[in-house]
Amino acid sequence: MRILLFTGKGGVGKTTLAAATGAALAARGRKTLVVSTDPAHSLGDAFGHSLGAEPSEVDALLSAVQIDSRTLVDTTWHRLRAELQTALSGAGLDTLDAEELTVLPGVDELLALTEVRRLAEEGPWETIVVDCGPTAETLRLLALPEAVSGYLARVFGRRVTDSVRRLGTHLDGLRALLTEPSVTTVRLVLTPERVVVAEARRTLSSLALRGIAVDGLIANRLMPAPGFWRGGAASWLRTRRTQQDAVLAELSKAGFEAVSRVEHRAVEPVGLPALLEIATELYRDRDPLAGDGTPVTPLLRVRPAPDGYTLRIAIPLSRDAEVDLARVDDDLAITVDGFRRLIALPESLRPCRITGAESDADGLVVSLAGNRGRG
Structure with missing residues (x-):
């Protein structure tokens, strides 16, 4: 089993690249599921295929799903929260205190991550590609298993019920899944703009701090090479490409040498043929599972x-x-x-x-x- 997490600033094209990667893996014969945890849920738009809260087939060997976090909160968390409140009340806390202590920040995001793990363990897929939310949300999401586990330990101490023990074990398993580089890796999508260099390094620092491996950086929406451009827009296009090349050079100087590149499209890529075309440019002859050769270093x-x-x-x-x-x-x-x-x-x-x-x-x-x- 392999899990690839795609993230980046909002609007950089991570959903398109996640969908393209899933399509390429399926085309190579791997049974693949593409999952959206992004509240914007634009994955179905990229595939040109209506998606719901249960996996549906997009093509042979390729399925996709948009996780409905609110439904998970209603069906899963409310039941567990009631059990935790009972446990706390039995330990001498009044009802109001017990209710306050069982309001976990980010629980909907945590349940979305839990659902990814369930799909990985119970489903028939060899690879799961996750279209995560924007970078800041993803960093918070990936920190949640450890944070909530620590929260439970502080709140309950020795008053561990079966419910708390099961939740703690589940969180430990989720954290182990995220920090196992042979299973889970992150691909950071960015656009070649001046502000991205420092932000990319901050993101990589935070992921490394969590023990989560990054196996690729992708510079998306690169202007095509100037070639024989003519006309009124030619000067603007050359200037824009020159600026982008300067940013890529700065990324290389900052240590990001193996940055994959995808050129800007004149038409929005929608549907499998367009996505496979992007995947061909992105990965060329490489296996999409292999990343860009970025070494994974122990924390x-x-x-x-x-x-x-x-x-x-x-x-x-x-x-x-x-x-x-x-x-x-x-x-x-x-x-x-x-x-x-x-x-x-x-x-x-x-x-x-x-x-x-x-x-x-x-x-x-x-x-x-x-x-x-x-x-």
Whole structure:
């Protein structure tokens, strides 16, 4: 099983590229499901096919579905919430407090992600391609399993009911699925504009912080090569393409060398023939599952040092990134550009104390002195 998550700023064409990738995989003989978790639900428009809340066949080996988060909330969460409220009331909380504690932020997004996992485990598909929402929503979505799991641990403590235990186990499984690079990877779609370089790096930093692998960047809507353009618009088109080439060069200089490219179409691509044409340009002779060759690096790597250890945290950082690092018991609290995560220290490093930290092009390097107490 493979899961490909497509995300990017709103309006960059991620839905079209997700649909094109799904169509290409099916054309190569892989049974594929394309899933939309984007509230805009434009996936059906890209296929030119009416979609609902249950998977429907678009073509041989290709199916698609638009997840209805509100229905999932009504049918799934309300029942579980009632069980959690009962458990909390039985632990001595009054009804109002129990109701407040079981209002989870982002529960509709979490249930959409849960539905993706259910489809992956129970369905007949070899590959699932997910058209996620815009980048900010996707980053929040992918952080939810760990955040909600921590929330439940703080709220319930030792008062664990069967319902809480089942939910916690499910969240742990969901987090494991998202952070297994041999199964789940992200493809970041962008347009070649000046503002995208810093944003792309911030997005990659946040995904790396969550332990979620990125296997490709796609620059969409690139103006065609000038060639023999003539007429009044030729100068404008050349200027636009020159600007885009400069952005791509800046991306390469910033470390994003393997950026796939898709040219702008004069006509909106709708339907399988148009989508397959885009997939041919995007992947050429490559297997669409293979990404663009971007290496997947482990989040944490430990190396011995003369006075202890160095812990490398593979988070790509922009030059102006705001980074905060703190020790919290056996965890490191890392905040990058407002995104925070607690990362459990490897067991061998827990007796050590932090003596310094610095950043380089590959992320953070934390120095620890061995077996000298905690800092």
